[in-house]
Amino acid sequence: MxxxxxxxxxxxxxxxxxxxxxxxxxxxxxxxxxxxxxxxxxxxxxxxxxxxxxxxxxxxAFKNVMKAAIIAYGIPLIMFILGSVLGTLYTNIILEQPENPIISFLSGLILMAVAYMIIRVFDKRGAFSFTYxxxxxxxxxxxxx
Known part of the structure; x- marks a missing residue:
């Protein structure tokens, strides 16, 4: 780019x-x-x-632009989906209740926020500095x- x-x-x-x-x-x-x-x-x-x-x-470099996009957008998206699935499993298996979309959504948001916090910590430590x-x-x- x-x-x-x-x-x-x-x-x-x-x-x-x-x-x-x-x-x-x-x-x-x-x-x-x-x-x-x-x-x-x-x-x-x-x-x-x-x-x-x-x-x-x-x-x-284009590959670095793509890697940065995956780090900034892809990882949090995957964590949101994983959190939503885990929230659904939690309500179905642990609580033995029907699906609760609010719990699924909130657990997805929590895991997405955790992903952003981890990315921020790595960024502050300089893990991405020279490459990107x-x-x-x-x-x-x-x-x-």
């Missing part, structure tokens, strides 16, 4: 890049969406020494300084 943006600032080996938001972009939270929701700010690995004001190409960060690959127009 490639995007074009302008380097806003540099902090060590990372650059803050302002990117025009494309139609394919979702609300995954990987980037901070600007107030106008037409631009977004992301932090990219700056291995080619781009400077503030440079127009750059930012890239994240975009990289600046090309300087399109360098600023003169």
């Amino acid at each position: 490639k995007e074009i943006g302008i380097v806003n600032s540099i902090n060590g080996n990372k650059a803050s890049v302002i990117i025009q938001r494309s139609a394919a972009c979702g609300d995954c939270g990987a980037c901070q969406v600007g107030k106008d929701r037409l631009t977004m700010e992301t932090y990219a690995i700056n291995e080619i020494n781009a400077k503030a004001g440079d127009k750059v190409e930012v890239e994240m 960060e975009p990289h600046i690959t090309t300087i399109i127009n360098a600023t003169e300084k």
Whole structure:
């Protein structure tokens, strides 16, 4: 996945890049969406020494985009379904009552929330940091300084 943006600032080996938001972009939270929701700010690995004001190409490997989507959306969905099934089994087998969709729904929500909390803990520990960060690959127009 490639995007074009302008380097806003540099902090060590990372650059803050302002990117025009494309139609394919979702609300995954990987980037901070600007107030106008037409631009977004992301932090990219700056291995080619781009400077503030440079127009750059930012890239994240498609397989990493897909892995991130599975982590952010697929795992919680699976946990929701698993929780709903376990809630149904709990009411049928343990409580020996007919199906109760409220218990199934709530147990699904609880397991989905647990999945998001676990993902957040791993994210805070840096488990996803380097693999899922975009990289600046090309300087399109360098600023003169």
